[in-house]
Amino acid sequence: MSLFSKLKSRLMKTSSKLDEGLEAIVEDGGEESNVSEALVEEAVPATETPEAPEPDVTPEPMPEPEPAPVPEPAAPEADPVPADVPQEVPPAPAPMETPVEAPVEMPAEAPVEIPVEKVVEAPAETVKPGFLGRLLGRKESKTVTRRALDDDMLEQLEELLISADMGVETSMRVTAAMAEGRYGKKLSVEEIKRLMAQEVARIMEPVAKPMPLYTKTPQVVLVVGVNGSGKTTTIGKLASQFKAAGKSVVIAAGDTFRAAAVEQLQVWGERAGVPVLTAPEGSDPASLAFDAMTKAQETGADLLMIDTAGRLQNRADLMEELAKIVRVIRKKDPTAPHNTLLVLDATTGQNAVSQVEIFRNIADVSGLVMTKLDGTAKGGVLVSLADKFGLPIHAIGVGEQIDDLAPFDPEEFAAALTGLEV
Numbered sequence: 001m002s003l004f005s006k007l008k009s010r011l012m013k014t015s016s017k018l019d020e021g022l023e024a025i026v027e028d029g030g031e032e033s034n035v036s037e038a039l040v041e042e043a044v045p046a047t048e049t050p051e052a053p054e055p056d057v058t059p060e061p062m063p064e065p066e067p068a069p070v071p072e073p074a075a076p077e078a079d080p081v082p083a084d085v086p087q088e089v090p091p092a093p094a095p096m097e098t099p100v101e102a103p104v105e106m107p108a109e110a111p112v113e114i115p116v117e118k119v120v121e122a123p124a125e126t127v128k129p130g131f132l133g134r135l136l137g138r139k140e141s142k143t144v145t146r147r148a149l150d151d152d153m154l155e156q157l158e159e160l161l162i163s164a165d166m167g168v169e170t171s172m173r174v175t176a177a178m179a180e181g182r183y184g185k186k187l188s189v190e191e192i193k194r195l196m197a198q199e200v201a202r203i204m205e206p207v208a209k210p211m212p213l214y215t216k217t218p219q220v221v222l223v224v225g226v227n228g229s230g231k232t233t234t235i236g237k238l239a240s241q242f243k244a245a246g247k248s249v250v251i252a253a254g255d256t257f258r259a260a261a262v263e264q265l266q267v268w269g270e271r272a273g274v275p276v277l278t279a280p281e282g283s284d285p286a287s288l289a290f291d292a293m294t295k296a297q298e299t300g301a302d303l304l305m306i307d308t309a310g311r312l313q314n315r316a317d318l319m320e321e322l323a324k325i326v327r328v329i330r331k332k333d334p335t336a337p338h339n340t341l342l343v344l345d346a347t348t349g350q351n352a353v354s355q356v357e358i359f360r361n362i363a364d365v366s367g368l369v370m371t372k373l374d375g376t377a378k379g380g381v382l383v384s385l386a387d388k389f390g391l392p393i394h395a396i397g398v399g400e401q402i403d404d405l406a407p408f409d410p411e412e413f414a415a416a417l418t419g420l421e422v
């Protein structure tokens with residue numbers, strides 16, 4: 001199964017919600033027309049927008065930085081301690097970026113600028129008759145329901161997007177952009193989906209950035225997020241992918257307050273084949289982080305991933321705890337942490353927006369990973385986050401297995417979200 005099919009089947013709940021909603025909206029006041037009429041109709045917008053190319057909805061691969069195939073889970077190796085990293089590097093793992101030369105002073109908050117300017121102007125959909133039909137000038141008998149885009153319809157579309165957790169502002173922005181130059185035009189469900197997908201992709205493209213990797217080691221990755229958002233699982237998946245790419249990884253179990261959290265991380269460490277450093281329950285996470293830093297430096301690890309507690313009930317404590325972790329690791333490396341990943345649970349919908357707000361204040365969040373996009377009808381929240389915060393989205397979690405972490409591809413995501421056939 002291709003990555004797109006997998007993503008699409010995983011995002012089914014959001015896309016089928018949008019699908020059903022769109023069918024209902026177009027049916028409501030829409031009119032049936034046959035395909036040949038549709039062709040005549042579509043000739044109008046095509047001449048109004050002469051720059052519009054031949055419709056091409058094939059998602060283009062992301063130009064930068066990697067072709068990013070979803071790597072297979074790391075094959076567990078007999079030797080779990082990656083002291084000696086093999087020099088031949090296998091294909092880079094999905095959510096990573098090509099290693100870049102570490103600057104002398106590594107600005108953790110803005111490591112690499114990736115120019116992504118790939119906005120494709122939405123071409124009006126043309127319904128083509130079959131090849132033979134066109135050759136013989138035969139008309140297709142298929143009928144398509146279309147509805148004229150008016151204020152009522154725009155309002156309904158907006159409500160539909162809000163119901164998929166896209167947030168009010170983003171939903172308004174998306175529908176306004178869809179309506180631009182098309183007000184009064186008759187649109188089918190497929191055409192609306194295509195326009196919607198293009199708008200979503202346009203919003204998401206600037207934030208689709210794999211986690212940057214530096215040549216300076218150990219690269220410290222602090223992982224934050226509320227309890228149960230998927231931090232441990234994501235660390236396990238990332239560690240596995242980094243390891244598969246030839247990186248040596250060390251994990252620090254920074255949530256020292258919950259024995260179960262530490263155990264779970266150890267299980268993931270075993271799956272990924274990377275060592276997990278732990279400390280006795282209730283001990284200071286900052287001192288564990290310091291020890292982990294020492295160990296990572298001694299063993300020449302490429303990456304140190306630090307799990308943290310995510311209790312938001314007492315924000316002041318959490319803030320102090322994170323600040324202390326950062327202070328002590330900076331004693332070892334003033335440029336650390338090099339990435340602060342915020343892990344968000346897609347099923348929390350719009351609540352993810354306030355989590356970003358809180359964690360941006362508590363920690364210097366450098367990028368996002370959105371988990372549990374499978375099996376939720378709230379996938380639209382990612383669009384809302386991209387639109388509101390512009391933080392890089394490094395990867396998305398689409399399942400509980402070790403290889404269920406996909407690179408974030410805006411066009412694939414937009415097509416899967418809207419249920420667009422590609």
Ligand SMILES: Nc1nc2c(ncn2[C@@H]2O[C@H](COP(=O)(O)OP(=O)(O)OP(=O)(O)O)[C@@H](O)[C@H]2O)c(=O)[nH]1
Nearest residue numbers: 227228229230231232233261371372397398399400
């Ligand atoms: N379906 C699905 N489940 C996921 C995904 N990521 C994590 N989970 C599940 O979510 C639950 C919580 O994940 P954890 O990784 O333990 O979350 P955490 O943030 O480390 O939680 P705490 O240790 O309590 O702070 C587990 O049951 C995971 O299997 C995902 O992408 N999809």
